[in-house]
Amino acid sequence: MIRVLVVDDEELVRSGLRLILEAAGDVVVVGEARDGGAAVAEVRRLRPEVVLMDVRMPGVDGLTAAAQILSLPDPPKLVMLTTFDLDEYVHEALRLGAVGFLLKDTPPRELAAAVRTVAGGQAMLSPSVTKRLLASYATRAPSRAEVARRRLAGLTGREEDVIRALARGLSNAEIGRELRLTEATVKTHVSRVLAKLGLANRVQAAIMVHDADLG
Template sequence: MIRVLVVDDEELVRSGLRLILEAAGDIAVVGEARDGAEAISAVARLRPEVVLMDVRMPGMDGLTAAARLLSRPDAPKLIMLTTFDLDEYVHEALRLGAVGFLLKDTPPRELAGAVHTVAGGQAMLSPSVTKRLIASYADRTPSRAEAARTQLAALTGREEDVIRALARGLSNAEIGRELHLTEATVKAHVSRVLAKLGLANRVQAAILVHDADLA
């Protein structure tokens, strides 16, 4: 069972998310929290594998809570819940190390699938949603773009091919087909790229590529 904590200040939203997730059969909502402070306490007490957390809440908001949770050595996988008008906050959460985000009107099947994806160690980088929002809200100032390009210069040509494909939202299997590599080889390249660049996950890698204006 995948242990999930749901964080939202609206009880109706929390109840709806619980019903949807537990209908999957292999997901257990082990707790709920109404704000960021409650979320931090609940994570310490319940040890969920995945946290679904709203961005805007009274008291401690989701972004502040995300920074604290993701600084923990045993940090859970964090998915932010948002609406389009809050995307700039989600972009910052991704920079902190969140593995992705969901819109609150995400279809039930996709919601459960997202939890399975991040619990399995993959970041949520959907070409139809995540890539578009990262591209829209990335702060591409000249200094940031130059810093990103300098950081990416440490990669080999093949590693740069991989990270560019990753930034387009491709899975390891899709990258392998495009670059004529085995999926295991792509996985090794991705791990090496993240380690070389000091990044926590695929989403942070994609943001770096977008910051460098290379996507």
């Protein structure tokens, strides 16, 4: 069973998410929290595998809580809940190390699938919505672009091919088919790229590609 903590200031939203997730059969909601401060405390107490957390909440907001949760030893996979008009906040959450985001109107089946995806160690990089998010709200300051390009310049040609494909939201299997590599070889390349760039996950790698205008 995948252990999930749900964080939202609206009780109705929390209850709805619990019903949807626990209907999946392989997910259990181990706790709920109404603000970021309570979320941090519950993560310490319950040790969930996945946290679904709203961005905008009274008291301690989602971004502040995200920074605290992701600084804990062996932190859970963090997914932000949002509406599209808050995407700029989600972009910052991804920079902090969150593995993705969900719109609050995500269909129930997709919600459960997303939880399984992140629990399995994969980032949530939707080829459509996430790319639109990154392209719309990534800061395009020349200094940031230059830094990103310098860091990416240390990659081999094949590693650059892999990270470009990764930034488009492709899975390891899809990257392998596109580049004619085995899935195991792609996984090795991805691990090596993340280590070279000092990044925590695939989402941060995708952000760097977009910052460098290479996506």
